[in-house]
Amino acid sequence: MRDPFTVLGVDETAGDAEIRRRYLALVRDFPPDRAPDRFREYRAAYEALSDERKRLEATLLRTNEAALSRLTMAALQAASAGSSRATKRTVAALLAEGLLRTATD
Amino acid sequence: MKKPQRRGPSPSVPIDTLAARAAEALQQERFKEAVELFKLVVRQEPRPEWQESLAAAYAGRARILAAKGMFKEAAMVLENTLAPDGTLREPLLYLKCLIREGQQQQKAAAYALQHVSSKRSLPAAEQTALEELVAALLVTNPPRPEPADGAPSERTRWIELSAASRDALAAWISGTSAEEIDRHLNRISLRSPFRPVRLLLKSLTTEPRDAERTRRLLETIDTGSPFFPFRQAVEAVLGERELDADGWNRLSPAQRAFVAETRGLPAEAAQFLARSADAARSGPGSLFAFLLKQSDLPQADVRSACLNLLPEIPDRLPQFEKTFGPLSKAERHRVQALAAEARNDWEAAERSWRATVVAITEAGEDRQAGLSRGVIFRHLAHLAGEHQEIEGDDFLGDPVIFYLERSREADPDHIPTVLELIGHYRTESRDKDWHQVVEDAIQRFPEDSQVLLQATESAIARKAYKKAAGFARRLLKIDPINPGVRRQMIEAQVAHARKQLRSKRADLATKELSGAAEWERSDAPSAVLRIARGLVALQTGQKEQAEAWLREGVDLAGGGVAGWFRAVLEAELMNAATGDAGRLRKELAHARETPPTKAAVMTIVTALGQPEAREAKWAVAGLLLGTQAWLLQAADFDWSPAEFQALAEVLVRFEAFDLLQQYARAGRYRESTNPIWRFHEIVARTGGEADRLSMAETDNLEAMAQAAASRQDFHTANRIRRFVFGNGGAPFGRRRRDSPSAPPDSFDFDDLDTDELLESVMDEMAGRSGDKLRRLVADFGREGAVAHMVKELRSDPLGRRMPEPVLRDVCEAMVATAMEGVRGGQGAAARRVPF
Numbered sequence: 001m002r003d004p005f006t007v008l009g010v011d012e013t014a015g016d017a018e019i020r021r022r023y024l025a026l027v028r029d030f031p032p033d034r035a036p037d038r039f040r041e042y043r044a045a046y047e048a049l050s051d052e053r054k055r056l057e058a059t060l061l062r063t064n065e066a067a068l069s070r071l072t073m074a075a076l077q078a079a080s081a082g083s084s085r086a087t088k089r090t091v092a093a094l095l096a097e098g099l100l101r102t103a104t105d
Numbered sequence: 106m107k108k109p110q111r112r113g114p115s116p117s118v119p120i121d122t123l124a125a126r127a128a129e130a131l132q133q134e135r136f137k138e139a140v141e142l143f144k145l146v147v148r149q150e151p152r153p154e155w156q157e158s159l160a161a162a163y164a165g166r167a168r169i170l171a172a173k174g175m176f177k178e179a180a181m182v183l184e185n186t187l188a189p190d191g192t193l194r195e196p197l198l199y200l201k202c203l204i205r206e207g208q209q210q211q212k213a214a215a216y217a218l219q220h221v222s223s224k225r226s227l228p229a230a231e232q233t234a235l236e237e238l239v240a241a242l243l244v245t246n247p248p249r250p251e252p253a254d255g256a257p258s259e260r261t262r263w264i265e266l267s268a269a270s271r272d273a274l275a276a277w278i279s280g281t282s283a284e285e286i287d288r289h290l291n292r293i294s295l296r297s298p299f300r301p302v303r304l305l306l307k308s309l310t311t312e313p314r315d316a317e318r319t320r321r322l323l324e325t326i327d328t329g330s331p332f333f334p335f336r337q338a339v340e341a342v343l344g345e346r347e348l349d350a351d352g353w354n355r356l357s358p359a360q361r362a363f364v365a366e367t368r369g370l371p372a373e374a375a376q377f378l379a380r381s382a383d384a385a386r387s388g389p390g391s392l393f394a395f396l397l398k399q400s401d402l403p404q405a406d407v408r409s410a411c412l413n414l415l416p417e418i419p420d421r422l423p424q425f426e427k428t429f430g431p432l433s434k435a436e437r438h439r440v441q442a443l444a445a446e447a448r449n450d451w452e453a454a455e456r457s458w459r460a461t462v463v464a465i466t467e468a469g470e471d472r473q474a475g476l477s478r479g480v481i482f483r484h485l486a487h488l489a490g491e492h493q494e495i496e497g498d499d500f501l502g503d504p505v506i507f508y509l510e511r512s513r514e515a516d517p518d519h520i521p522t523v524l525e526l527i528g529h530y531r532t533e534s535r536d537k538d539w540h541q542v543v544e545d546a547i548q549r550f551p552e553d554s555q556v557l558l559q560a561t562e563s564a565i566a567r568k569a570y571k572k573a574a575g576f577a578r579r580l581l582k583i584d585p586i587n588p589g590v591r592r593q594m595i596e597a598q599v600a601h602a603r604k605q606l607r608s609k610r611a612d613l614a615t616k617e618l619s620g621a622a623e624w625e626r627s628d629a630p631s632a633v634l635r636i637a638r639g640l641v642a643l644q645t646g647q648k649e650q651a652e653a654w655l656r657e658g659v660d661l662a663g664g665g666v667a668g669w670f671r672a673v674l675e676a677e678l679m680n681a682a683t684g685d686a687g688r689l690r691k692e693l694a695h696a697r698e699t700p701p702t703k704a705a706v707m708t709i710v711t712a713l714g715q716p717e718a719r720e721a722k723w724a725v726a727g728l729l730l731g732t733q734a735w736l737l738q739a740a741d742f743d744w745s746p747a748e749f750q751a752l753a754e755v756l757v758r759f760e761a762f763d764l765l766q767q768y769a770r771a772g773r774y775r776e777s778t779n780p781i782w783r784f785h786e787i788v789a790r791t792g793g794e795a796d797r798l799s800m801a802e803t804d805n806l807e808a809m810a811q812a813a814a815s816r817q818d819f820h821t822a823n824r825i826r827r828f829v830f831g832n833g834g835a836p837f838g839r840r841r842r843d844s845p846s847a848p849p850d851s852f853d854f855d856d857l858d859t860d861e862l863l864e865s866v867m868d869e870m871a872g873r874s875g876d877k878l879r880r881l882v883a884d885f886g887r888e889g890a891v892a893h894m895v896k897e898l899r900s901d902p903l904g905r906r907m908p909e910p911v912l913r914d915v916c917e918a919m920v921a922t923a924m925e926g927v928r929g930g931q932g933a934a935a936r937r938v939p940f
Contacts (some may be wrong), residue, residue, distance in 0.1 A: 012409075053519060056473075057480045060439065062413065071381070071396070071406050072353055075374040084369040085280050086362070093359035094338055095245045098331035102238055103204035105329060 004045035004058055009073065012059050019049050120149050131158055136165035160186040164194045167202070176202040180209070190223045197227075197235045200242070214246035222260035233298075234329065240298035241331035243267035244274070269293050270302040283310040301332035305339050309367070319343065338363040353378070373401065389417040397428055404429075412436075416443030435464035451494035458485055479516025482508045486525075505529060513542075520546075520553055527559050540567060547576070554584045561590055565597040573597060577624070592631070594624040599637045600717060607680045611644040632661035632668075636675045643685045659692075666701065666735060667708035669693035670728070677724040678717050690731075697732065701739040707748065709736075713755045726759045736764055741771040746781050753785050757793055765789040780809035784825055795829055803829060878920055891916045 005012055010022050023046040032039040049055050086094075127142030139162035146155050163185045170179035180202040186194035193199050193216075203213035217239035226232055248264050273289035286306060293303045304326060308319045326336040338360040341352060356364060361382075365375040377399065384395035393414045396407050408429045415425060419441060426432060432440070442457035458481050465474050465481075486508035489495040497507030509526040516522065523546045530539035543556075543563040550556045557580035564573035577590045598621035605614040618638050625631055635658030642651035659668035669692045676686040709732075712718065718725050729736075744752070749772055756765040766789035773782035787806060791797035798806070806829050813822035878890060894916035 053476055053480060053516070056476055057484075060477060060480055061443070061484055071399070071402055071410055072378065074403060074406060075370070075377045076353055084367055085278055086366040088275070088278050090359065090362045090366055091274060091278060092245065094335050094363055095241060095331070097357055097359045098334045099204050099210075099238070099241050099245065101334060102234075102241070102329065102331040103201040 002041070002045075003062060004048040005062075007041055007045035008049065010049075012055075014049075016051075019046065120146060123149075124155060127155075127162075128158065131162050131165070134165060136162050136169060140166055160194045164198075167195065167198060171198060171202055176206040180206065190225060191219050192223045192225045193220075196220045197231055197238065200235070200238055204242075210242065210246050214242045214248060217242045218248050218260060218263060221263055222258065224259060236298035237301075237330050237332070239263070240267070240270075240301075244270045244299070244302065247271060266293060266297050266299045270299045273302060273306050277306050277309065286310055301326045301330060301336070305332065305335055308339055308343060316343070334360060335363075338367075342367045358382075377402070389414045390421070393418055393421055393424075397424070412440070415440045416447055419444035433464070433468065435461050435468060438464055446488075451488065451492040454488065455485060455495045475515050479512045479519055479522065482512035482515055483519075483522055486512060503529065503533060506533065506535075517549065520550055520556065523550075524555055524559065536566070539563060551579075552583060554580055554587070557583070558587070558590055561593060565593060570597060570601060586626075588626075588629060591624045591626060591629070595621045595631050595634050598624075599633055602637060602641065603679050603717070606641060606644065611641055614641045615645060630657070630661055632658050632671060633675065634658070635661060636672050637679070639672075640676055640679050640681050640685065644682065655689075662712070663705060663708040665699055665705055666693065666696045666732065667705040667712075669696045670709050670732065671712050673728060674712055674718060674721075674725065677721050677728065693732075697735040701735055703739070703742055703744075703748075706736065706739050706742075706752070710752050710755050713759065714751075719758065722759065726761070729756075729759050729761045729764070733761070733764060737767055740764070740767040741774075743775065744768065744772060746772075746776075746779055749781065749785075753788075757788065760793065762789040762792050780813060780825070781821060784809060784821075784828075788828060798829070887920060890920050894919060 005014075008019065008022050008026065010019055014022070023042060026042045027039060030038040030042065047054075048058060123142060124146045127139055127146055130136075130139035130142060140159065143155060143159035143162055147159055163182050167179040167182040170176075170182060180199055183193050183195060183199045183202070188194075196216075200213050200217060203209040203216070221236065221239050227235060243263065244267055248267065250264060250268075269289055269292035273286055273293070276286045276289055287310075290303045290306060293299045295303065304322050308323055311319065320340075323336050323340060326332050330336075334357060338356070341356060341360065341364045344352070353361065353364075361378065364370075365378060370378070381392070381395060384392040393411055396411050396414075399407050411425055411429070412432075415422060422432075422437070422440065438457050438461040442454050442461055445451070445453035445457055462478050462481055465477050468474070485495060485497075486505050489497060489504035489508055495504055497504030506526065506529045509522060509529060512519070512522045513526055523542065527539060527542055527546070530536075530542065540563050543559050546556045547560045557576050560576040561573050561580065564570070564576060574594065577594045580587055580590050598617050602614040602617040602621070605611075605617060618634065618641060621631075621634055622638070625634060635654045637658075639651045639653075639655030639658055642648075642654060655672060659672050662668040662671040669689065673686065673689045673693050675681075676689050681689075713725060713729075749768060752768060753765055756762070756768070765785055769782050769785035769789060772779075773786060776782065784806065787798070787802050791802075806825050810822045810825040810829070813819070813825065878894070891913065
């Protein structure tokens with residue numbers, strides 16, 4: 001299982017209430033009928049952090065999986081909301097990826 | 106040199122024969138052969154149906170080549186199926202092969218246009234997929250424009266739609282207004298395969314007033330569509346929530362670039378995201394070095410990220426401490442413990458985790474410290490179950506139990522640890538410890554149903570039936586259905602009633618069974634209780650009631666042989682009057698006229714698995730012998746290895762080796778590759794005595810055990826080795842320590858003199874306890890270490906056999922040997938962390 005803090009996008013110091021709030025927000029956006037795999041992953045992460053001992057276990061025994069997540073979030077939060085345009089190269093890469101994925105299916 | 110003759114049909118073979126052989130090859134999917142034969146056939150007579158079959162053979166051959174990743178070759182083979190209208194058989198496969206081949210997208214686009222212009226249609230789903238693929242190809246690879254005077258055609262329609270799509274995308278990229286983009290989008294029909302372009306750009310340019318409608322529109326771009334990655338990128342841009350690290354990590358590089366550019370990420374953030382992903386791919390060292398350079402980012406987060414990387418790169422610890430200041434003692438040991446785990450150095454991991462515990466304790470005692478120690482000890486217990494290098498301090502005991510005990514001491518409120526510890530005590534037959542922990546647990550967790558169930562079982566095992574009943578009643582208040590506790594209470598009281606009946610106290614047995622009936626739920630009647638009540642009623646002369654209970658019990662136990670077998674077994678256990686038992690045996694004999702079923706045999710196996718049946722071993726063996734002919738009829742049923750395993754255990758226990766041999770042999774005929782059948786055949790032949798094994802059988806079993814171990818089936822491997830070598834045989838995989846109360850079967854202490862005992866103990870301890878002894882000496886001094894060892898060894902089967910002075914001598918010699926190791930430079934006591 002991936003690092004539960006990363007999956008839920010919460011800080012290591014988050015308490016019960018914050019973890020629950022975050023979990024509920026995620027399953028509202030990705031309910032089991034629409035995104036069953038993501039829902040399962042969120043559920044497992046929530047269960048892994050659902051009490052103090054489990055959180056402590058995740059903190060004490062974790063390795064590097066969560067290393068970048070907070071910094072990534074910080075970098076992403078610096079974005080302004082959808083005000084710019086992508087480059088021609090990026091759009092071309094996105095379309096090429098789509099063609100290759102479809103051809104691979 | 107003579108040129109080798111080409112193999113193939115001779116020219117004299119009649120064409121119809123050739124065509125029949127070609128058709129057969131095609132039908133059997135031998136496409137290469139079919140192509141060759143149909144080519145010969147068509148060359149002689151180009152009948153349309155044979156040409157069609159040749160095309161089918163080419164298509165089949167192409168599919169096989171594509172499945173092997175030979176896309177260029179597959180495309181070339183498909184080109185042989187060119188029809189007069191310029192289309193190919195399997196156009197979708199052809200396009201996919203050209204796209205995957207990598208260098209042929211222009212060729213793919215040209216063919217795509219040719220195909221859609223031909224108006225040749227495919228089955229609906231395939232047609233839609235093809236058209237979407239063609240649309241994406243034409244957007245990325247602009248076709249040549251048609252001459253201006255050309256009449257409108259399907260081809261010009263596709264060219265116009267692809268141009269509109271590209272114009273709209275270019276307009277959006279260049280940042281033109283929404284109206285201008287709309288002008289281009291309006292040229293794209295919503296029914297055309299270019300519809301996704303319209304939906305995607307519309308979503309990006311429309312004010313986010315109706316997010317739900319946008320979401321629904323985007324969802325119409327199917328996961329199989331070539332525009333799907335574009336849809337995911339647009340969704341990430343438009344997401345109602347902030348995009349988090351998890352969402353970001355799910356995106357492909359192209360999608361990330363799209364999101365970064367479209368959401369207006371500052372250059373340094375975008376650069377960080379791109380470079381950190383690259384660094385992460387290069388390994389933890391590169392990522393660590395990259396992160397250390399990030400002076401603009403919040404330093405607390407950078408520190409945390411670097412700290413989490415340290416277990417994989419512990420050599421960077423000094424660099425980390427130089428940048429962020431020294432780590433706490435506990436953190437440093439924790440990093441070292443995780444680093445040791447990462448390199449599979451389990452001894453070092455154990456040392457470092459224990460040092461972490463000491464450091465946590467030294468840092469101050471509070472709730473958090475207790476919980477942390479509990480977590481670490483629990484972790485060590487689980488590691489000890491998997492890695493034999495982790496030994497704990499209890500030299501001869503189970504390290505899993507040792508660490509679970511430490512975890513419980515550190516965090517006594519953690520119920521799963523308590524339950525796990527109870528489970529281990531029970532497995533190891535440490536009954537005194539089991540009952541003690543249960544006693545403590547019930548005080549601490551009086552309302553926990555799992556603890557109450559354990560308390561009930563513990564009380565039953567101690568024959569404290571009133572106490573057990575009290576716990577069971579409390580449990581049923583919390584969990585009124587709990588079938589487990591009801592069954593246990595019934596079985597406990599039935600067991601008690603058996604003893605009373607054996608002591609000729611039918612009155613007390615009746616009372617006991619009436620008590621047992623109170624635990625029964627009306628919707629889950631107990632077979633064993635009905636049968637027992639029937640048998641006791643026979644003794645007290647209540648013939649009618651007895652008959653009713655017996656019939657009811659037999660039916661509940663599965664009826665027929667299974668049911669009457671259960672009744673006869675119960676009569677044996679109760680030592681019922683000869684006349685009553687004889688009558689039941691007659692019923693059983695009558696029932697045996699009906700052939701067996703799997704379910705009936707398994708019901709008998711379950712009944713024989715009960716502890717009471719084990720106690721009445723010879724009575725059961727006789728009963729089995731009487732049922733042997735009936736059971737033999739089921740030997741060649743399609744038993745699974747798991748079913749057979751349960752059956753074999755019972756047959757071995759009651760020494761029914763003839764039956765075992767027949768079942769095992771039939772199993773081996775069915776499934777020769779599974780060693781479980783052959784193994785039991787050998788067990789049956791030797792009557793369960795490893796001494797009777799021939800050399801060939803021993804070699805055969807050893808090979809089977811090795812093979813089982815190499816495919817990670819340690820259960821089978823250990824089972825075989827335990828049979829061959831007794832419990833003393835070195836097990837495969839996970840270590841299994843012998844219980845102190847259960848000496849190895851293959852080891853007879855009475856045959857040993859004191860010197861041999863000494864040698865055995867020294868052998869047992871040699872090479873694995875030196876470090877522990879040195880730690881003990883460091884902690885308690887030499888005398889203390891000897892005293893500790895004497896106490897430890899006294900609880901061991903070997904130690905129990907030794908006179909006290911000898912035991913003491915042994916321990917002193919062990920301590921001396923260990924300390925000599927230190928003086929000789931082998932020990933590392935000074936470097937080790939005392940616990």
